[in-house]
Structure formats: structure tokens, C-alpha cells
Amino acid sequence: MPEGTRRPRRGATTIEEVARAAGVSRQTVSNALNAPQRVRPDTLERVTAAIRELGYQPDQSARSLRSGARRTIGYLAPVDDPFDPNPLMAGFLEALVDAAGAQGQRVLLFRPGQGGGRDAGPGAADPRAAIDELVAARQVDGLVLADVLHDDPRIGHVARVGVPFVTFGRTGPGEPQHWVDIANDAAMAAVVRHLAALGHRRIGYVGRAGELPWMAARRAGFLAEAGRLGLSAVEAVRPDVAAVRELLRGPERPTAFAAASDLLALDVYEAVRAEGLVVGPAGVAVTGFHDTPLCRHLHPALTSVRLPLRAIAAALVGRLLDQVRGEAPPAAGLELPAELVVRASSG
């Protein structure tokens, strides 16, 4: 690699130049930025003007090196196939970047399997290795983890490493409770109450019982509330069109369906139509979960549960920065309510 030319420093206004322009020492400029109350008002004004005029911004690398604060939060992106992206990711990331920005923090994205060098050995896709790399290089002040699984190995790892972290999704009882999550069960219970209020007595559920905690919580919330209200709850054996059609042909034909996601609600739509029935309050009512753009493109438009992504992101960033500042980490997680958005498919 011919490494001849030294990269010309782009524009690169330094604190020194600002100091000269304002007729003060560079220390005063630093104070004006980091502790304005310690600078005489008129001096502050003069410095501020010079800063604005020269378009000065402190070099973040220098600042980080000196102060230790990276002003950057790492977000470990889920390892999805690009063609089957986590529907959460886009909307949540935007909210996270905004929430971080409001606190003067940037968001650094990273994924497992990012060997900084050429070592693509085994375990290259281990999220723990990716975390270690980021932390060891001191590129972030803290981490945000999403899609927390039961006994997620990442949690114990970050706790052991000692890096500040928060999670979108609750952690296990033996683990640090630095989590924020939506009330999946309560939201699904609200769905059940909504359907019950419409007069439905037999409600079908479409979703997986499996190991994904948020899915398990939705199912539990459904079953609990249906039981409480004395409704007849019927579960599709599999979350697909064929299984739903079978329910619709059975003796206990549900008059409404709650789906664990918007995409699954789409399967319900297909099944209902295939059985010659119609989706809607007059026919078979249907609800989804996530409130993706899909909901408004369906006919009838799909009732769904909207996640409070901005509130979640704000809470996560707040709790993370508390830890970064050395304050006591929260003793308990934070559960935020999700909002039921009623549309034509059920109202």
C-alpha cells in the first residue's frame, strides 16, 4: 500500500484559531463550550461569535481522548437476512437516533461478524466478540441491545465486561434489570377486551408459542384475558393460512381473530376470504400487532397495536446515560403501554 501523501486536514478549524480570533486563550474557548457559567458574559459572547463565524466544532476524537466521553451509543443490530428484516428495526432505529441526538449522543451501528481485520474465524458471528471489539476500542459510552431472548448470552456478557447497557426487551430475574419493554401482554389483553366489547365470544389466536419472549407474552396476555372474561379462546395450531381455515371450518368457529403480528393478520385475511367469509366487524373481525404501514394498505384497514417507539427510545437513552454518568443503575425495568389503533377490520 503506497502511503505517500498525508491526508490534508479538511478545513479543520481548531480551538486555537477561535481563541486567536476572539482574542482569548484557548482555555477560555474550552470553558465557553463546557462551562459557560465560568466565563464573563461579554467574553462569552465574543467567543461564541468567533465560534459561529469560523464554524468551529471541537474535534470529537481529541475531546474523547482527553475526557473519556465518547458521546456515542452503540446499537447492536439484529442479524437478519436483508430480505427478511426485523420490522422493528427501521422505526426503532430512527427513534433511537433522535432520542440520542437530543442528548448530544450519536448512534454507532454494529453487527456480529465484523472482524476489524481479516480474521473471519469461527464464532465471527458471535455478538460477544463484536461487543468486545467495540468496547475495547473505546468507541462507545454504552450499548443498546434489542430483541432480548430468554437467557440471552449477550446480557451476562455485557454485565461481566462492565460496559453500561440497556435493553429493549426484559432480562431474566438473575440479570441486571436495565430494560425497557412494551406491555405485550397488557396490549393483547386490550385487544381481547376490544373484541369482547364488540360482542365476540369466540376469539381465535394466531401466533407462535415458541421461545420469542415478546411472542410468548402476547399469547399469555390473550389467554389470560380471554379466560378472565369467560370467552372461548381457540388457538391456531400453526400460524398460517391452512390452520386458520381449519378453525373457520370447525365447530367452534371464531368470530374474531387476534394475530401476533401484522403479517400474520394478513394470513388471517387470506383464510377468511378463502372460506367465503368477509373481514370486518360484520363478518370476522381481525387485529394485528406492530401497526406497520401494511395496516393502512389492507382492505379493510387493519386494527393493530402501535408500539411507543419514541418513548421507548427516550427511556432507553435516558437510562443508559444515567449509567454512563455513574449514577446508580435502575433497580427495575420499565414497562410502557402500547396503544390500540382501531380500524375497519374490527370497528
Next chain:
Amino acid sequence: MPEGTRRPRRGATTIEEVARAAGVSRQTVSNALNAPQRVRPDTLERVTAAIRELGYQPDQSARSLRSGARRTIGYLAPVDDPFDPNPLMAGFLEALVDAAGAQGQRVLLFRPGQGGGRDAGPGAADPRAAIDELVAARQVDGLVLADVLHDDPRIGHVARVGVPFVTFGRTGPGEPQHWVDIANDAAMAAVVRHLAALGHRRIGYVGRAGELPWMAARRAGFLAEAGRLGLSAVEAVRPDVAAVRELLRGPERPTAFAAASDLLALDVYEAVRAEGLVVGPAGVAVTGFHDTPLCRHLHPALTSVRLPLRAIAAALVGRLLDQVRGEAPPAAGLELPAELVVRASSG
């Protein structure tokens, strides 16, 4: 703000400690990392062992400050409502992070309206201000911009600022040609040929003619290829269900529809069914664009155009780093083909 305690340096192995452990000067450790060929093999081995043993990673801030290289790429996220996220974003971002990681680069996400401080004045949502901030703070080596519009003000701005950049989406003739894009028109032409090969002679188009370049290109590709093949091309006056239904009731009833996106294809499905027709090669064939997860959840499954997101990301990162290294920027953009994925809705 009581700023008493100095933050304890996390673990923070330094190059000095590695040097001591390996019995060499810290200079040699640096060489082992940045210019291994200049270190004697046995010394290199000893140093490498010490590095591994201590879990040493160079402090990125110190490295950046000294060398000028940030090893970080900025991605300007589109300003979407979190509840109507750009479907591109998730899958593309993952591909971008991986492509960057393969080159030893991280990805820093940012959005307009991120005042680092408390100045939420007007124009806070101006992407140019956000770019300026990031560049002035020297947090990135270069920028990736997506969703380039006609006469996009961001392009001229980054060119003027002089920061290396590339775009996903082509730039105007008077602007730098640092772009990578998919062949929207060619992909849509392939859709038309596919439908023609199935025997369709009257094909409907559902999409907006508007100012979004990628949408305009798809429409143009459709019209051009239909004309070339002597097909009758009919456009829906608006991209919605009602407009499609009107076409289906009209004298020139199309036997197939090409939609400019998967969500629009969903509207076509609805319209076809509302008219008592059936989607599929035997009834009305339908195609989408993007190949979102939605395609496989539709019945019949939706034929769509898959974007080569990983290839795009790799090309973008490659071209960006070329610029960062001071090599001549590419004189022309790069157009990549998209792949037609045929499913039951048209085959």
C-alpha cells in the same frame, strides 16, 4: 452539574502495557499492528501473543486524533415517520454495516434535527446542518446518502464542503457522479417482458409518476418496454384500489398489472378480488417491486424485483473508501441489475 469523580478508565489496556508484556518498545507494538511486515517474525509473534493475552485494542480516539482516519462512515438516515418507515432502510442498513465492517469501518447513523446542543432553532431539520455538524466534529471519514432526489440540495452541499461521499441513487448531470443505483428501468422492463412471455398483451401500471426518481424510472422502463413490444399499456390514474378497479371495469381491461412497489401490489390484489376476479397467471397476473417479506405472505405469493442490497452496499463502501484514500473519485456512476423473483402471482 457536579462533576466530581473522574470516570474510571474501563479495563483500558494501553499500548504501553502490551509493550512491557512483550518486552519491546511501544513503537514496535504499533508497527506490529499497522505495518506487520516491518517487524521480525518472531518479535511479531511475541507481540501478537501479548496483544491477544491482554485483549488489547488500540483506543480509536487516540488513533483517530493522531492519524486523521476515523474509520467510520456516516449514514444520513431518511426522515421518515417511525410508523411509515422506508422499507429500504432496514435491509440496506444491515448490508451497509456489513460491507463497512468488512473494510474495517463502522457506521455512524445520523439524522437531520440533531442539534448537539440546545439550539433547536429553525432549519434544525435541515440535513445540511446535520452534515456540517458531523463533518466539523470530524466524526466520519465520509458519508453515504440514500434516496437522492432530483436536484437534491444535499449533493451540492457535500460536494462544496469537500467531504468524501457516495450516494445510493443517481445524482444530476452537473453534479459529481459518485453514485450507485439499481437499474430501475431495466428491472421494470424485465417485468414487462416476463408478463409478455406469459401471453399478456394489455398490461396495467400502478405507480406514481411524480418526482421520486426511482419511481419515475420504473414507470419509464415500463412504458418504454411495453411500447417496444407493441403492448397496450394502461396506467392507473392514481395508485390506489379505486383506480385499479376502474381499469378492470373499463373496455381495455388489463390481464396483468405491474406495481411500482409491493405495497401497491397489495392494492392491486384487493382491486382484482373486489371485481370478482382472481390473482394469478390464470386470472390477473400481478408483480411488485422490492421483494419485501410481504411477498411470501400473500396468496398467491407475489412476483417481485429483488434489490441487490449487499452488492450496492459493497460498491458504495468501496467507492467511498477510494475517495477517503485520496484516489480519484469515479467519473461515472455504477448501475447494478435487480433480479426478478417469479412467484405464483405471475407464474
Next chain:
DNA sequence: TTGTAAGCGTTATCAG
């Protein structure tokens, strides 16, 4: 091939 000296831009300490 390896070690020495300097400095990247900033902030913290301590005199004035």
C-alpha cells in the same frame, strides 16, 4: 529492525 522524541486537539490543574 528497533527505540527515541514529538505532537495530533482537547480538557484539567493550577498559578496569576
Next chain:
DNA sequence: CTGATAACGCTTACAA
């Protein structure tokens, strides 16, 4: 309230 001095951890000349 302001100004000099040192140090954060690293890389790049240059000398050994």
C-alpha cells in the same frame, strides 16, 4: 476569571 503547562494514547518521522 483568565492564561500557561501537562497529559490523554497513539502514530509518524528520525536516529540508533
